Amino acid sequence: MSSLSEEVDMLRRVPLFAQIEPSKLKLLAFTSERLAFDENQDVFRQGDEGDAAYVIMQGSADVVVNTPKGETVVAVLSDNAFIGEIAILCDVPRTATIRAKSDLQTLKIKKEDFLGLVKEFPDMAIEVMRELAARLGKTTAELSQVRQQLSAKGS
Amino acid sequence: MxxxxxxxxxxxxxxxxxxxxxxxxxxxxxxxxxxxxxxxxxxxxxxxxxxxxxxxxxxxxxxxxxxxxxxxxxxxxxxxxxxxxxxxxxxxxxxxxxxxxxxxxxxxxxxxxxxxxxxxxxxxxxxxxxxxxxxxxFPSSYFRRIKAPEAATMIKDEVEPLGGFIGDMLVQPVFLGGQAITAMVFIMVQDVWLGTIAGSIVLAQAFLIPRLRRQLLVLGKRRQLTARALAGRVGEIVDGINNVHTNDTSNWERADLASRLGTIFAIRYELFQRKFFIKFLNNFLAQLTPFMFYLVGGYLAITGNLDIGQLVAVIAAYKDLPGPVSELIAYDQQRLDVQIKYSQVIEQFQPENMMEPELQAPPVGPVPAITQGYAASRVGVVDDAGTKLLESATFKLAPGEQVAAVGTVNSGAETMADVLARLTAPTSGSVNLEGENLEDLHESFTGRRTAYVGPDIYLPQTSFRDALFYGLKHQPVRERPAELSDPKERAWEVAEAALAGNTDLDIKAEWLDFETLGTEDPNAADEVARQILDVVDLRQDVFDLGLRGQVDPEKDPELAEKFLEARKALRQRLEDPALSKLVELFEPKSYSLQASVGENLLFGTASGPTFERDKLVGNAYMRSVLNGCGLDQAFFDMGTKIAATATELFKDLPPEHPFFERLSFMTSEEIPEYEAALARAASQTVEDAAPSDQEMFMRLPFDYVEPQHRFGLLDDEMKNKLLEARTAFREGLPGEHSEAIAFYDPEVYNPAASLQDNILLGRVTYGVAEGAEKVRQVIHEVLDELELRDEVFQVGLNFNVGNGGKRLNVSQRQKLSLARALIKKPDILIVNRALTALDSRTQKKIIERVLERSNGQNGSDPFGIFWVLQAPRFAEEFQRVLVFDKGALAEDDTPANLLKQDGHYKALVSSA
CATH class of the missing domain: 1.10.287 (Helix Hairpins)
Known part of the structure; x- marks a missing residue:
């Protein structure tokens, strides 16, 4: 049977939480819920309202996007992946469907719990900002790379 | 009277x-x-x-x-x-x-x-x-003035002393008077002078005492009125308790009550004072006579005008006089007292315009149907305060017509509905039904051929079924069933009722109007109920109430047996590995992780306060079991661990933080207390710890659920010990507690648990996505397979709706009252803003279904409708619309025609 300390270990391996004090992570783990999904069960669906984020504890999941041609798997996530955080940080509908690829163990962090913790511990807010900024930097770099490739093709 | x-x-x-x-x-x-x-x-x-x-x-x-x-x-x-x-x-x-x-x-x-x-x-x-x-x-307007608890107190308490007086009313004065006169005459015969003395003192008593008592009677009257007003206030406070809390006016109410109690005290105290003063005076006067006898009689005897034998005889005879006289005075006091009580009560029961008794007498033969409908002619209503609610409304309502009444709030539409339902009497103009003045019609006609659903719903505390069929209980249709029928007992009831001028209609007879219902078979009646509840969107609610309801296996062994079969069928299904992980079934021989430690120890449903969750640690028997199984130290240690983790997790959070809601073990205020206790407990065993510390820590494990809290505190050894304690608890349960708990047993129906808990007899596993929903689905599948849905529905119909129906939510109550009106199969249904608590989608759905029924679809009898709508746009479904504006009937046409005009209707619809 899993216990809180196991989950704290897990959380620490999530980049977003890596720098956060273990005691805060323990509180986050305590307020979260362990949730298991069967193979092919949807964790959430594209277009749904986002009420929680999930950390994958065990197993892997497909990121599925609806396209005019039907569903397309755009990525596969596995251990320590943090999913659905965009929808809980800014109120947008889910941008993709997450579907369990195998039996999936997750830790469900509710939106108000996550925001509550961030509000209470500014250190954590800074960590989240730092992580998101890093991601933004990475995405921007990727975007400019794509643009260059496009303009190279176009010319 | x-x-x-x-x-x-x-x-x-x-x-x-x-x-x-x-x-x-x-x-x-x-x-x-x-x-x-x-x-x-x-x-x-x-x-x-x-x-x-x-x-x-x-x-x-x-x-x-x-x-x-x-x-x-x-x-x-x-x-x-x-x-x-x-x-x-x-x-x-x-x-x-x-x-x-x-x-x-x-x-x-x-x-x-x-x-x-x-x-x-x-x-x-x-x-x-x-x-x-x-x-x-009473006319319905009179109820605005009379408070329910005051009426109750008048009927129950204030007339009570009359009972004791009635039997003595004639006997007492005849007797006491006779005795007094005899004694008087005897004294007179012995000696005229002494007789005159005794007589004049009695006269003085008869003159003085009633005068002194006059004030007493005034006080008695005031006492009665203040006590009655107190009952009224208590009723108001109970009914309006939410207002007291939401406005923080409890102290205002306290002060009001205290002042009333103070007034009552003052009145009663003054009453006592005066009463005992009068008693004193009375006794004094009574003793004054012997004094005069000794003095005057002695003088007469000494001077030789009276012989001693006579004097002794007079004094002996006088012994018999004060008793009857003072009792007569007491009797008169009581007479006046009950007279006042009686007239104070009667005063309140003489309103004008009371309905004639004949209009309510049970009719003989069938009640005719409405064939001509309503005709309202220049109807006006003015309320007590002189406000014009309705002015000069004239229209006809043919049977079968579907009419919507719309308008802003207090536009007059509501008043019109109340007038049609006979709840408000028109102050001018007239309303005819079948060509007769509404007020002169027999109530059996208006009460059965029309149905009314208003905005205020009151449900007496009965089962859901009785609440639904309430409108079908007009008069007995058949003698009481044979098993309840003891002819002797019934004859006695009838005779006694006649002797006291009561009605002899039998409450235990069959009252349900089978003819209207269309069936006599109880199962078919439930089927009718199902159809009606479908119309008002309430069937699923009743089914869910059934799942939450209870079945008494002693009263209904067959039903309990059926649900036991459902339990077995569910268990079979749960053997499927995909489903088995959803539920942890309760087994006497294994520890249930999904349940709390306390639930594992009890392994049953508490049916009373003895073994309530919060009281387990304080329960002496539970503590003795723990002690006997050597679990004291283990519980104490587990408690300190829980406290240590909890305080560590939460110590940095501000006390008002919402996370504290997740911490079921302790409140934020208790955290410092636990920190202090933890410091003390670090070097202590359970024996050393103070009893308060013991309680603090040993309380915690009872609520601990491993998969929920995940502190990792339950190893196999602990589980085994807890299982031993479970057995010990059950086997050693003292006889006095045998009613306080119903143990879980896979083979036995548990009378204290809900139907759903009985079918499941286990817990939905924590942390399985959509687990509860899937389990619910499986339970429904099992119920379908065993064809037990109707039985669950029946249990739902037996659900007790609570005081004023408050165990149902407002929308359920509103739906129920509409269902109750429909089940009567009225010729004209009057609905007055009755679905306010429902969202507009549901409202629309229900209106459409009622209109379908009113058209006679699905085999129902067609009927007419007068519906005061909440939202004017629903009116387009009706054949005709009456638009009320500022108390007047402004427009009257089909919705299509009205939409073409630039009138009130168009404005109402477009503004909504």
Whole structure:
């Protein structure tokens, strides 16, 4: 049977939480819920309202996007992946469907719990900002790379 | 009703009052004979008077009369000489006679007292019934003035003292007066002067005391009114308790109550003072007479104007005078008191415009259907305050017509609906139904052929089924069922009801109007209920109530057996590995991780306060079991671990943080206390710890659920120990607690648990996505497979709706009252803003279904509708729309035509 300390270990391996004090992570783990999904069960669906984020504890999941041609798997996530955080940080509908690829163990962090913790511990807010900024930097770099490739093709 | 209590009682109990008086007079004969006997026993056989000679005898039971000498020369006529008996047999016979008199007198007394008691109680029953009957006939406007608890207190408490008085009403004054006059006459005969003294003091009493008492009566009246007002206030506070809390006015209410109680105290205190002063004066006057006797009589005796024997006789006779006189005074006091109580109550029960009793009498034969409909002609309504609610409304309502009434709030549409439903009387103009004035129609006609659903719903505390069928219980349709039918008992009930002027309609008879319902079979009736509940969107609710409801396996063993089968079927299904992980079934021999430690120990449903969750740690028996199983230290350690983790997790959070809601173990205020206790406990075993610390820590494990809290505190050893404790708890349960818990047993239906818990007998596993939803689905599949849905629905119909229906939510109550109106199959349905608590989508759905029914679709009988709509846009579904504006009927046409005009309707629809 899993216990809180196991989950704290897990959380620490999530980049977003890596720098956060273990005691805060323990509180986050305590307020979260362990949730298991069967193979092919949807964790959430594209277009749904986002009420929680999930950390994958065990197993892997497909990121599925609806396209005019039907569903397309755009990525596969596995251990320590943090999913659905965009929808809980800014109120947008889910941008993709997450579907369990195998039996999936997750830790469900509710939106108000996550925001509550961030509000209470500014250190954590800074960590989240730092992580998101890093991601933004990475995405921007990727975007400019794509643009260059496009303009190279176009010319 | 008579304003004088005396007249009222006399009207109904004349014969009985005279009868009891006669009986009492007759009872005087053996009473006085018995008084004489002891003297004769002592003087005769014991002292030997008349037995002087050897073998002397005396006649026993001679029958002889003294007569004047012109009839018989000896002065007596002897009819029977009596038995001549010797001294000893004579003693025995006299003693036996004495015993016989004791018995006879006792029996007389017994008969008289029960007769008087019964007379009083019957009269009380009659009075209460008449008061209640009047309430049922009050005009509805009168209820704005009368408070329910005040009416209850009047009928129940204020008339109560009348019962004790009624039996004595005639007897008491005749008797006491007789005794007093006899004593008076005797004194008069002995000596006129002394008689005059005694008489004048009695007159003084009779003059003074009632005058002093006048104030007492005024106070009594005030006491009654303040007590009644207090009952009214208590009722208001109970009904409006939410307002008290949401406005923080509890102290205002306290002050109001305290002031009322203070007033009552002051009144009562003054009453006591005056009462005891009057008593003092009365006693003083009574003692004044002997004083005068001794003084005046002594003087007369000394001067030789009165012989001493006379004086002694007068004084002895006077002994008998004050008793009856003061009792007479007390009687008069009581008479006035109950007279006041009576008139104070009666005053409230004489409103004008009460409905004639004939209009409510159960009709003979079938009630005709509405064929012509309503005709309202220049109807106007003005309320108490002079506000015009409705002005000059004229229209006709044909049977079968679907009419919507729209308008802003208080536009007059609501008032019109109330007028049609006969709840508000028009102040001008008239409403006819079937060509007759609405007010003159028999209530059985309007109450059965029309149905009304208003914005205020009141449900008495009954089962859901009884609430639904309420509108079908107009009069008994059949004698009470055979198993309830004891002809003797019923005959007694009827006779007693007649003697007290009550109705003899039988509440235990079958009242359900089967003809309207269309079936006599209870199962078919449930089917009708299902159809109606479908119309108002309430069927699923009832089914869910059924799943949450209880079945008593003793009363309904077959039903319990069926649900046990459902449990078995569910367990079979759960053997499928995909499903088995969803549920952890309760097994006596294994620890249930998904349940708390406390639940594992109890392994049953508490059916009372003894083993409630919060009380487990304080329960002496539970503690003795833990102690006996050597779990004290383990519980203490587990508690300290939980406390340590919890305080560590939460110590940095501000006390108002919402996370504390997740921490079921302790509140934020308790965290410092636990920190201090943890410091103390670090070096302590459970024996060393103070009892308060023991309690603090040992309380925590009871609520611990491993998969929920995940502190990792339950190893196999601990689980085994807890299982041992579970067995010990069950086996050693003292007899006094045997009713306090129903243990889980896979083979037995648990009467204390809900239907759903019984079918499942386990817990939905934590942390499985959509687990609860899937389990619910499987349970429904099982119920479908075993065809038990109807049974669950039945259990739902048995659900107790609670005081005022408050165990249902507002929208359920509104739906239920619409269903109740539909089940009556009215010719015209009047709905007055009755679905306000429903969202507009559901409202629309329900309106459409009711309109379908009203068209006679799906085999229902067609009926007409007058519906005051919440949202004007729903009116387009109706055949005709009445638009009310500022109390007047502004427009009356089809919705399509109205939309073409630039009128009120178009404005209402487009603004919504």
């Amino acid at each position: 008579d304003t004088s209590l005396f007249k009222y009682i006399w009207r109904y109990t004349k014969a009985q009052q005279i009868w009891i008086l006669t009986i009492i007079l007759i009872s005087m004969v053996p009473y006085f004979l018995a008084l004489d006997l002891p003297k004769r026993i002592v003087n005769g056989p014991i002292q030997g008077q008349g037995f002087e000679g050897e073998g002397a005898t005396q006649p026993f039971l001679p029958v002889a009369f003294d007569v004047p000498s012109w009839i018989s020369s000896s002065g007596t006529i002897t009819l029977f000489e009596g038995f001549h008996l010797g001294q000893l047999p004579y003693l025995v016979c006299l003693c036996a006679t004495f015993l016989a008199f004791v018995c006879i007198n006792g029996l007389f007394k017994y008969y008289i007292n029960t007769f008087k008691g019964r007379l009083g109680e019957r009269m009380l029953r009659r009075l209460r019934y008449q008061l209640l009957d009047r309430i049922l006939r």
